[in-house]
Amino acid sequence: MSAHRSPLGWQGRAAIITGAASGIGLALARALAARGVDLAIADIDTDALEAARAELAATGRRVIARRVDVSDDEDVRAAAAAFDVALGPVHLLFNNAGIDLSGRLDALSLAEWQRGFGVNVFGVVHGLRHFLPLLRRHGGRAQVVNTASGAGFWVHADAAMGAYAATKFAVVAISEALEHELAGTPVGVSVLCPGPVATGIAARSDRASALLRDSIAAGTAPETVATLVLDAIERDDFYVFTPTRMADGVRRRSERILDAIARVPA
Numbered sequence: 485m486s487a488h489r490s491p492l493g494w495q496g497r498a499a500i501i502t503g504a505a506s507g508i509g510l511a512l513a514r515a516l517a518a519r520g521v522d523l524a525i526a527d528i529d530t531d532a533l534e535a536a537r538a539e540l541a542a543t544g545r546r547v548i549a550r551r552v553d554v555s556d557d558e559d560v561r562a563a564a565a566a567f568d569v570a571l572g573p574v575h576l577l578f579n580n581a582g583i584d585l586s587g588r589l590d591a592l593s594l595a596e597w598q599r600g601f602g603v604n605v606f607g608v609v610h611g612l613r614h615f616l617p618l619l620r621r622h623g624g625r626a627q628v629v630n631t632a633s634g635a636g637f638w639v640h641a642d643a644a645m646g647a648y649a650a651t652k653f654a655v656v657a658i659s660e661a662l663e664h665e666l667a668g669t670p671v672g673v674s675v676l677c678p679g680p681v682a683t684g685i686a687a688r689s690d691r692a693s694a695l696l697r698d699s700i701a702a703g704t705a706p707e708t709v710a711t712l713v714l715d716a717i718e719r720d721d722f723y724v725f726t727p728t729r730m731a732d733g734v735r736r737r738s739e740r741i742l743d744a745i746a747r748v749p750a
């Protein structure tokens with residue numbers, strides 16, 4: 485249900501990116517700066533954030549950097565107020581910050597569950613609560629991009645990533661609902677569902693399996709992901725995938741569900 489919205493254009497637009505100090509978020513920031521987009525970059529890692537700010541500001545774009553914990557509603561509310569003043573109209577929102585939540589369901593502590601859902605799910609919720617109104621208020625063309633994962637459609641049997649997948653299934657569902665709710669408005673919605681991407685996400689995790697570490701080390705370059713995302717925004721595409729081998733797993737899961745539905749007595 486692509487809405488066939490008018491092209492957004494890049495030059496002179498403004499974007500908010502969470503988790504922008506490294507990985508996919510930083511690659512998005514670099515790609516946007518190269519197209520003439522002003523940036524508000526948010527991250528919890530202040531050293532990496534300052535390095536990103538300095539690099540991006542050298543492109544000549546306006547760059548505002550702020551330490552934000554996306555799992556904290558008040559932190560995100562205050563950031564939205566500050567970005568509003570400093571940036572002016574915002575056209576792009578990337579709810580991208582996320583963390584690994586590897587581990588068997590029976591091994592994860594309650595604090596780990598809460599942290600994972602706090603960042604990966606409530607980070608997006610807080611972004612929609614406080615950043616999205618900035619995109620809607622000016623009444624012009626804008627786009628929200630939520631970063632989910634290929635794991636938002638399919639639970640790998642051997643990766644012990646069910647809890648992470650649960651957070652990303654939630655992001656996919658929130659994004660699908662948001663697409664319905666913003667139909668007929670100039671604000672498009674995309675959901676980025678990457679396969680493995682070569683970032684530091686597994687290195688930042690205490691629990692990432694060797695399987696995950698290896699697949700991420702061999703993953704798609706973040707710069708390639710950023711290009712796919714920007715191309716998708718230009719087309720107002722909803723689902724944005726990156727190279728992945730998940731098609732068979734998703735097909736098996738979908739067929740299993742459809743078979744179960746078909747077996748329900750009339």
Ligand SMILES: NC(=O)c1ccc[n+]([C@@H]2O[C@H](COP(=O)([O-])OP(=O)(O)OC[C@H]3O[C@@H](n4cnc5c(N)ncnc54)[C@H](O)[C@@H]3O)[C@@H](O)[C@H]2O)c1
Pocket residue numbers: 502503504505506507508509526527528529532552553554555580581582583584603631632633634677678679680681682683684685686688700703
């Ligand atoms: N790398 C992959 O293989 C892969 C695959 C699918 C989805 N993703 C998703 O892509 C997104 C970006 O991940 P990445 O691979 O670039 O990882 P990354 O670790 O390189 O970057 C994530 C950034 O988010 C920041 N961050 C973490 N917690 C935060 C918080 N509470 N508030 C603000 N910032 C916070 C980190 O400091 C880091 O700079 C995440 O949502 C991740 O789940 C990654």
